[in-house]
Amino acid sequence: xxxxxxLKTFVFIVLVVLADFxxxxxxxxxxxxxxxxxxxxxxxxxxxxxxxxxxxxSSRAVHHYETQVISDSLAMxxxxxxxxxxxxxxxxxxxxxxxxxxxxxVIIYDVVTGYDLLKSDNKNQLKWLRNWYDRKGVAEIxxxxxxxxxxxxxxYTYRYNSxxxxxxxxxxxxxxxxxxxRGFVPVEGVMNPKKKRVLIGKKEVEEDSVKIKYMKxxxxxxxxxxxxxxxxxxxxEEDSLKMEEVRPFKEWCERxxxxxxDFTNHPKYMHHEEYFKDAxxxxxxxxxxxxxxxxxxxxxxxx
Numbered sequence: 273x274x275x276x277x278x279l280k281t282f283v284f285i286v287l288v289v290l291a292d293f294x295x296x297x298x299x300x301x302x303x304x305x306x307x308x309x310x311x312x313x314x315x316x317x318x319x320x321x322x323x324x325x326x327x328x329x330s331s332r333a334v335h336h337y338e339t340q341v342i343s344d345s346l347a348m349x350x351x352x353x354x355x356x357x358x359x360x361x362x363x364x365x366x367x368x369x370x371x372x373x374x375x376x377x378v379i380i381y382d383v384v385t386g387y388d389l390l391k392s393d394n395k396n397q398l399k400w401l402r403n404w405y406d407r408k409g410v411a412e413i414x415x416x417x418x419x420x421x422x423x424x425x426x427x428y429t430y431r432y433n434s435x436x437x438x439x440x441x442x443x444x445x446x447x448x449x450x451x452x453x454r455g456f457v458p459v460e461g462v463m464n465p466k467k468k469r470v471l472i473g474k475k476e477v478e479e480d481s482v483k484i485k486y487m488k489x490x491x492x493x494x495x496x497x498x499x500x501x502x503x504x505x506x507x508x509e510e511d512s513l514k515m516e517e518v519r520p521f522k523e524w525c526e527r528x529x530x531x532x533x534d535f536t537n538h539p540k541y542m543h544h545e546e547y548f549k550d551a552x553x554x555x556x557x558x559x560x561x562x563x564x565x566x567x568x569x570x571x572x573x574x575x
Contacts, residue, residue, distance in 0.1 A: 324348035328363040329382030331356040339454035345567035352455030359387025361397040364486040375496040391478040402431040458556035473513030501532040505541035
């Protein structure tokens with residue numbers, strides 16, 4: 273009786289492992305052959321990208337930097353590598369994979385303190401890395417952010433389960449759920465006019481040691497490129513405490529000789545709703561105007 277139970281248990285485990293392997297690899301095939309939408313962007317960035325100018329950062333990077341304007345202004349090819357809700361940890365991984373193939377000429381990084389410098393949950397930044405877990409250096413990132421993930425990554429299905437439905441839809445229909453132009457995702461619409469507001473900072477802020485580690489690694493990796501940090505405009509006015517959050521990093525950049533262009537509280541954009549979809553994200557009109565203004569400055573950085 274005991275032998276039968278052990279045998280049945282063994283057979284069950286083997287079947288589960290086999291099913292996980294087969295199903296996981298079937299999803300992997302779909303994901304790896306998608307060329308449209310967010311997954312298509314990810315595949316291009318991690319496998320093929322060889323553009324001269326790269327933009328990194330979170331949703332503000334995705335929506336604020338129009339790649340066609342960058343290309344026209346600098347006479348270089350450009351691609352937007354930003355990802356919603358992610359920051360320096362994912363950016364480092366993507367730049368590391370890109371630099372296995374080539375060295376970009378210019379790297380523009382849109383800084384958001386919550387994603388790039390200060391204490392917050394970093395696990396969301398792993399979502400876009402699970403299917404690249406076997407690439408050089410990626411396992412180390414998982415270990416730094418969430419050591420328990422290494423056990424979950426033993427499952428092939430787990431690596432793709434968060435994107436299965438979306439990936440299957442795009443793979444079988446060829447229709448992406450988002451459109452992008454060289455990685456840039458424009459958004460339409462104008463935010464509702466509101467009473468002027470001030471974004472209030474906290475008296476106590478805590479740096480995130482993991483983010484700081486990967487920011488330093490990112491800067492080191494970008495040594496062969498012209499690296500430029502930017503804080504793009506927001507509709508809100510920031511108070512002095514909020515602006516203080518990024519000051520130590522700006523001073524560090526100054527010591528390193530890295531340009532940092534801060535559009536916080538810029539009078540051209542602050543409280544001008546015609547440039548914004550919401551209080552923290554520019555619409556297509558604002559993105560084009562801001563990118564033009566930034567390129568005028570960056571041309572001087574490149575002289």
